[in-house]
Amino acid sequence: MTTRRVSIIVPCRNERAYVDVFMKSLLAQVLPAGVMIEALIADGMSDDGTREILEQYSREYPRIQVLLNSGRIVSCGLNQAIALAMGDTIIRMDMHARYAPDYIEQCLKVLDETGADNVGGPARTEARGYMQEAIAAAYHSPFGCGGARFHDTDYEGYVDTVTFGCWRRGIFDWIGVFDEELTRNQDDEHNLRLTLAGGKIFQSPRIKCWYAPRSSLTALFRQYKQYGYWKVRLIRKHGRPASPRHLVPAAFVGSLLLLGLAAPFSIMAGRVLASVVALYLFCSLLASIQVCGWRRIHLLPMMPVVLATYHLSYGLGFLGAMYPGYCLDTMKTPNSGAV
Numbered sequence: 001m002t003t004r005r006v007s008i009i010v011p012c013r014n015e016r017a018y019v020d021v022f023m024k025s026l027l028a029q030v031l032p033a034g035v036m037i038e039a040l041i042a043d044g045m046s047d048d049g050t051r052e053i054l055e056q057y058s059r060e061y062p063r064i065q066v067l068l069n070s071g072r073i074v075s076c077g078l079n080q081a082i083a084l085a086m087g088d089t090i091i092r093m094d095m096h097a098r099y100a101p102d103y104i105e106q107c108l109k110v111l112d113e114t115g116a117d118n119v120g121g122p123a124r125t126e127a128r129g130y131m132q133e134a135i136a137a138a139y140h141s142p143f144g145c146g147g148a149r150f151h152d153t154d155y156e157g158y159v160d161t162v163t164f165g166c167w168r169r170g171i172f173d174w175i176g177v178f179d180e181e182l183t184r185n186q187d188d189e190h191n192l193r194l195t196l197a198g199g200k201i202f203q204s205p206r207i208k209c210w211y212a213p214r215s216s217l218t219a220l221f222r223q224y225k226q227y228g229y230w231k232v233r234l235i236r237k238h239g240r241p242a243s244p245r246h247l248v249p250a251a252f253v254g255s256l257l258l259l260g261l262a263a264p265f266s267i268m269a270g271r272v273l274a275s276v277v278a279l280y281l282f283c284s285l286l287a288s289i290q291v292c293g294w295r296r297i298h299l300l301p302m303m304p305v306v307l308a309t310y311h312l313s314y315g316l317g318f319l320g321a322m323y324p325g326y327c328l329d330t331m332k333t334p335n336s337g338a339v
Contacts, residue, residue: 006037006104007087011069011077012054012095013044018212019053025099027061032105040084041095042069042077075178075186082177085169092164093209098126100208107166110204117171117199118191120162121207122153132215134299138306139213143287145310146245150203159203160243161191163211175199179237184230192238217305221313228317246318252280253315284308 008026015022026039043051043066054066067084069077082090091107093099100106103121110119125136138144140151149159165187175193178186191201214220228249235241255276262269281304288303 002034004032004035004089004108005087006035006089006091006108007081007085008037008039008091008093008104009078009081009085010039010041010093010095011044011074011081012041012046012050013069013072014046014048014050015095016046016048016050016053018095019050021098022093022095023057025101025103026093028101029099029104030101032108035104035108037063037104038086039064040067040081041065042067042081044069044072044074044077071180073180073183075180075182078186079177079180082172088169089166090169090172091166094164094211097164097209097211099210103207103209106204106206106208110202110207111166111168114200114202114204116158116202117167117194118162118201119166119207120150120164120201120203121209122155122203122205123150123163124153124208124210125213126210127213129215130299131217131302132213133296134302134306135213135215135220137291137296137299138303138310141287141291141307143283144291144307146243146248148243148245154205156204157202159201160195161188162201162203164209165191166207171199182230182233184226185234188231189234189237192234196238217309220306220309224310224313225317225320228314228319229321230317231314232318232321249311249315250318251315253312254319257319 010022012019029037031037041054041064043054045068051066054064058064058066065084067077067080069080071077071080078092089108089111091104106121107119110116123139125139127133127136140153142151145151148161149155149157150161150163171194175190175197179189182189195201214223231241231246235246241247256273259269259273259276263273264270284304284307287307288300292298292300292303
C-alpha cells in the first residue's frame with residue numbers, strides 16, 4: 001500500500017484557553033489506511049503558557065513538532081511550517097477551532113474527488129455564553145457579514161475563498177506561499193492569487209470544524225477593524241478587491257462621516273444623514289429578527305449592537321488604512337484567529 005504523507009500546519013499565539021480542545025480533536029482524527037500525518041505548530045512567541053502546553057504534547061507525541069515563530073504573525077508561522085513540511089498534501093488548522101474526527105479524511109477525499117486546488121469546509125461556529133452566541137449568530141447572517149458562501153454551512157461548490165484550506169504541496173511552488181506583509185487576510189490574498197492564476201477552490205459541508213468566535217464586543221471590534229485595515233493592503237497589491245462585498249462597510253461608514261461633517265452646515269445633509277441612519281436601523285432590526293427567530297429570541301436585544309459592531313469596525317479599519325500615515329499598531333501582536 002502506498003503511503004500518503006500529510007502535513008498539518010497550525011499557526012497560534014496565546015491560545016491557552018483553546019489549546020487542549022484543539023489538541024484533543026487533532027489526536028482523535030480517524031485516518032484513512034495508508035495516511036501518515038505530522039503536525040507542525042508555529043507558536044508566535046506566546047506569553048500565556050501556550051508554548052509550555054504545546055511542548056508537553058510534543059514530548060508525548062513525536063509526530064507533533066512545535067516551531068518558534070519569531071515573526072509572531074499568522075503568515076510567518078504558516079510559511080515556516082510549509083518550509084519544513086514533509087507531506088505531499090498540506091492541511092491548515094487553527095487552534096481556535098474544534099474538528100470532526102473525520103476532518104482530515106474528508107479534506108483528502110474532497111481534494112481527490114474534485115481535483116480542486118484548495119478545499120475546505122464552511123465556517124461553522126461554536127459559542128460559549130450569551131455574547132459569543134450573539135456574535136456567532138450575526139456571523140452567519142448575510143446582513144452581518146455580506147453573504148459570503150463560506151458563511152453558509154450548507155453550501156457545496158466552488159467559492160472565492162474557504163475556511164483554512166487543504167492543498168497539494170505543488171500549489172505553493174506554483175503561486176507562492178503566504179504574504180508576510182499581511183498580518184490579517186493572508187488567506188484571502190492567497191486564495192485571490194490562486195483564482196487569478198486559474199486555480200479552483202471548492203467548499204464541502206462534509207469537511208466539518210467549529211470555530212470559536214470572539215466573546216466580547218471589544219474583541220470583535222478589534223478583530224474586524226484589523227480585517228478592514230488589511231483588506232486595503234490586499235486591494236492595493238492586486239488592484240482589485242477579492243469581492244465587491246468588501247467595499248460596502250467602508251462606503252457606509254464613509255457616508256456617515258461625510259454627512260456628519262456636513263450636517264452642521266447643510267439642512268439637506270442633516271436630513272440625508274437622518275434618513276441613512278433610520279434606514280440602517282430599520283434593516284438591522286429586520287435582520288436581527290430574521291437571525292434570531294423564536295429559537296434565539298433571547299439574543300434579539302443584543303443583535304443590532306453586534307451587527308453594528310461588525311459593520312462599523314470593518315469600515316473604520318478600511319478607511320483608516322486609506323489615510324496616509326495611519327498605522328494600526330495592534331497588528332504586531334494578533335492571536336491566531338483565522339475566521
